[in-house]
Amino acid sequence: MQITLVRGDITEQHVDAVVNAANSSLLGGGGVDGAIHRRGGKAILDECRRLRASHYGGGLPTGRAVATTAGELPARWVIHTVGPVYSGSADRSDQLASCYRESLRVADELGAASVAFPAVSAGIYGWPMDDAARIAVGTVRSTPTRVGDVRFVLFTGDALAAFEKALGG
């Protein structure tokens, strides 16, 4: 597997699957989630609504992942995963690692060869970027998958630096 780091906007990535840092409602929000729904259009929300009605009436649990169309994005699918809210008192690292493992599992089911990830939980959900990057890179590296091209798409210079450190270390 090749892992690359890109500074930019995940909605502009030409990959098979783009991972969304969603919330359990699957109905959209701010950050990456807001950008993906804005740029991807209504088809994504429509499919999220159908998934809620058919499978996830109580919401998609933290650490799980599910795929929809990518609508008007230059990708084939969006894989929605729900990261944990950071807690200083409880260790939720396993839940964050699960987001990456489950997203890759769904990508394998779809037959996706290339996947773009954001720094899940490291925005509105408050995860410290260095730790989020360490968990992201470590989990992707140690997960068996047929995905050959994993791209971390980082919005800021600080995020990129944290992922460079995690990849080098």
Ligand code: AR6
């Ligand atoms: N492309 C790449 N990275 C981005 C983009 C973008 N277009 N926009 C933001 N980031 P966040 P979370 C970065 O908050 O912490 C939503 O309301 C951002 O700078 O998107 O998992 C959901 O509905 C940060 O480094 O996701 C949930 O309620 C990283 O992406 C909640 O936020 C993740 O930030 C999820 O929070």
